[in-house]
Amino acid sequence: MIEKLAKILLEKNLVISTAESCTGGLVSSMLTDVSGSSAYTKLNFVTYSNNAKHEILGVSLNTLEKHGAVSGECASEMAEGLMNRTGCDVALCTTGIAGPTGGTAEKPVGLCYVSCKYGDKMVVKKVLLNPGLERTEMKRQFAEHAVELAWDFLKCN
Secondary structure, three states: OOHHHHHHHHHOOOOOOOOEEOOHHHHHHHHOOOOHEEEEEEEEEOOOOHHHHHHHHHHHHHHHHHOOOOOOHHHHHHHHHHHHHOOOOOEEEEEOOOOOOOOOOOOOOOEEEEEEEEEEEEEEEEEEEEOOOOHHHHHHHHHHHHHHHHHHHHHHH
16 A cells, blocks of 8 residues: 555655654654655654654644543644644544553544545544554554555545
């Protein structure tokens, strides 16, 4: 899937940036695994803490307090802030709970929100994986969902 995303970024002459929390840089790593990725990769962040989300991406303290870092609202603000901060064409963000600790009844381990912004359009996807997955597998699957979402979004826009 990463090759398909790379191809569409190159064909449309688009630059992508990422801001990742639960995936810890795996999306960025996947993007740069493709030879020639410097043509479409601009600037990527791992914004693991709430403070980083607020200070680097401009996620509002109200959003973090009211909805939490693992929310569609936070993912949306991450993408908006990333685009504003980097000037990229496409902003791709992840925030979630990879476990095995940290989950609650409302926000279980395996929950992730992925956001993708392109121009004035944005999509936010809720992903819910099996909470029994190993942490590294959880992160890998979250990253794959992000890449797939970006590709699906860009091919339609």
